[in-house]
Structures are given as structure tokens and as C-alpha cells.
Amino acid sequence: MPELPELEVVREVLQRRVVGQTITAVEVIPPGGAVVVRDLTQAGFAAALAGATIAAVVRRGKYLVFTLQAAITPLFLVLNPKLSGRLQLAGPADKRKARTWAIFKLSNGGQLRYYDQKQMGQLYLTHGLATVPDYAGLGPEPFDLSLEEFCERLKPHRGEIKGVLTRGEFVAGIGNAYADEILWEARLHPFRKRTQLTQEEIERLYQAMRSTLLASIDKVRQEMQEHIELKPRDFMAVHMKTGEPCPRCGTPISLVGANQRITNFCRKCQPGGLIKGM
Ligand SMILES: [Zn+2]
Numbered sequence: 599m600p601e602l603p604e605l606e607v608v609r610e611v612l613q614r615r616v617v618g619q620t621i622t623a624v625e626v627i628p629p630g631g632a633v634v635v636r637d638l639t640q641a642g643f644a645a646a647l648a649g650a651t652i653a654a655v656v657r658r659g660k661y662l663v664f665t666l667q668a669a670i671t672p673l674f675l676v677l678n679p680k681l682s683g684r685l686q687l688a689g690p691a692d693k694r695k696a697r698t699w700a701i702f703k704l705s706n707g708g709q710l711r712y713y714d715q716k717q718m719g720q721l722y723l724t725h726g727l728a729t730v731p732d733y734a735g736l737g738p739e740p741f742d743l744s745l746e747e748f749c750e751r752l753k754p755h756r757g758e759i760k761g762v763l764t765r766g767e768f769v770a771g772i773g774n775a776y777a778d779e780i781l782w783e784a785r786l787h788p789f790r791k792r793t794q795l796t797q798e799e800i801e802r803l804y805q806a807m808r809s810t811l812l813a814s815i816d817k818v819r820q821e822m823q824e825h826i827e828l829k830p831r832d833f834m835a836v837h838m839k840t841g842e843p844c845p846r847c848g849t850p851i852s853l854v855g856a857n858q859r860i861t862n863f864c865r866k867c868q869p870g871g872l873i874k875g876m
Contacts (some may be wrong), residue, residue: 599681599858600829602740602771603814605657607825608685610819612655612659612710615687620651621666621707624700630699633717634683638724639673646673646723647702659736659770663727676722676730677712681858686711686827695827713746713827736770740807743769748804752792759795759860760788772807776861778837780810782844787868788861789854829850837861 612717624644626635637643650668657663662685664675677683686695688709693700699711700721712721720731728734737751751769755762760871762768763777772780781788784806786799797804814833821830835845840853844864854861 599660599773599775600679600683601660601773601776601809602657603776604829605660605662605679606769606815607818607822609655609662610685611822611824611826612685615708615824616652616704617655618652619708620649621647621702622705623648623703625698625701625703627701630714630717631676632699634699634712634719634721635716636722638722638729641670643723646670647675657771658733659739659766660773661730661733661736670725671746671796672725674722674724674727674730675860676724676727676733678720678722678730678732679714680716680718680720681828682715684713684827684829686713687824712741718820732766734768737765737767738767738769740771742813743804745801745804749797749800752800756793757791758789759786759792762792763803763807767777767805772811774861775831775834775837775860776811776814779814779834780806782836782863782868783810785804788863790870811813836864838862 624647624669626644635643639646650666650673652664653667654665655662662677666673666675672772688711690707690709695713697715698711702710704710722730724730755768760777760781763772763780764774785802817833818830822828836851839851839862841850844851844867847864847866849864849866851862853863
């Protein structure tokens with residue numbers, strides 16, 4: 599699942615490559631298109647978008663929001679890529695990737711394409727962002743939070759710290775992978791309860807959240823370049839590194855869980871916690 603660092607770099611590329619372009623036509627490809635496209639305007643997805651100009655692209659949490667200039671404004675195209683949704687910049691002659699469900703043809707001759715292996719992502723077209731499911735309840739962006747606000751917002755959450763970090767209402771944009779990275783940087787066991795953390799540990803977590811996300815944006819930017827369909831993660835310290843040496847102490851990285859909800863951590867650098875499933 600793309601998280602804040604990947605989507606932030608995608609946003610940077612789209613800002614350069616598609617802002618100012620007019621959408622000349624939209625092709626929604628059945629059967630997946632009918633699943634991923636959600637027209638909340640009742641005007642018809644392709645009909646409402648044709649002729650619209652992309653005025654801005656912003657990221658909010660794990661959403662990308664395209665602000666459009668169209669006959670009826672405001673108009674927003676909102677992408678929630680979930681597990682496997684990807685955008686791709688392509689030329690008209692470029693071969694379509696499997697499971698491409700929507701193609702936005704641009705006035706410069708290029709195309710913005712959406713493909714999604716699992717068809718779990720969503721593309722919403724709406725006149726108001728409040729109508730997009732789960733969007734209005736998003737917590738603040740990590741870089742907009744002061745340490746004081748972070749501590750204050752943590753108070754009502756009493757459970758395992760990894761679960762708190764990945765809760766979009768607490769702070770937006772952090773998912774399973776980057777929570778592992780942040781907790782490793784902070785040297786905190788992912789399953790420790792928030793109520794067990796000292797003030798010093800909470801401050802370490804806050805600093806690690808910011809430093810890890812910032813450094814990751816830089817690494818993603820270097821590796822992704824213009825290929826917004828990529829999800830570079832080889833540089834990560836612990837996530838998906840089960841059994842590999844911890845970059846700090848050399849201890850083999852531990853794994854808990856399965857499938858999309860795995861947790862990786864270093865049992866030496868991140869001591870304590872009741873370990874589930876071990
Ligand atoms: Zn370690």
C-alpha cells in the first residue's frame with residue numbers, strides 16, 4: 599500500500615507533469631473500471647471530466663486530490679489507491695499494463711493511467727471533499743503536528759503503539775510499512791501499549807516519525823524519478839526484511855503476523871512488549 603513518502607513523490611511528479619493540462623477524454627475500462635470509479639457528481643465520470651483542466655494536485659494522508667477547473671466547480675478527482683492502486687504516466691502508444699481501469703488523455707498528448715491488481719482502490723469524482731468516504735475524519739499531517747499536539751492527541755489512545763500510528767484519525771499517511779520503520783528508528787517495540795511509554799519515549803517517537811518520513815521521501819524521490827508506478831522500498835531498515843541483519847546491531851529482523859499485516863522489528867533494538875503470535 600502506498601503511504602505518505604511514495605504518494606508525496608507521486609504528487610511532486612504530477613505537479614510537474616500534469617498540472618495545467620486539460621483532460622481531453624477519459625476511458626473507463628470494464629469490468630474493473632466499474633469497481634474503482636465512483637462518480638459522486640451524478641454527471642457521469644467521463645462526461646464531467648472531459649474538458650476539465652488540472653489546476654493542482656495535493657496529497658492528504660494516503661489520498662491524492664486533483665483540483666479541476668471545469669464547467670461546474672469545485673470539482674475534485676480523489677484517488678485512494680488502497681492496497682494495489684497505481685498511477686502511471688504513459689504515451690498513447692505505450693502498451694497498457696494488465697488491469698488498467700481508467701485512462702485520462704491529456705492535452706499534451708500524454709496519458710495518466712490507473713491500474714490496480716486487486717481493484718480495491720477508488721477514484722472518486724466529487725464537488726465536495728466531505729463526500730469522499732473516510733476523508734473528513736483524517737487526522738493532521740505528520741509534519742503539521744507540534745510535539746505538544748502529538749502528545750495531546752496520543753492521550754485517548756491506550757492500545758499498541760503501532761496500531762495507534764497507523765490510525766488515520768490520529769495522524770494521516772502512515773501505514774503498516776512506515777510504522778515499522780518509524781518504530782525501529784525510535785527503538786520502540788511495536789506492540790508496547792501507549793500507556794507504557796515514558797514521555798522521553800513519546801518524544802523519541804515524534805522525532806523518529808518526522809526524520810524517517812523526511813529521509814524516506816528523499817530516497818523514494820531518487821529511486822522513483824518519473825516512474826510513479828514504482829514503490830521503491832529496498833532502502834527500508836526492517837519492513838519486509840525478515841531474517842536480514844538489523845542495520846544498527848546485526849540481529850536478524852523478527853517477523854510477526856502474515857499477509858498484508860506483517861510487522862518487522864529488531865528484538866534487540868526494540869525490546870519489551872507482549873509479542874503476539876510468537
Ligand atoms: Zn537492532
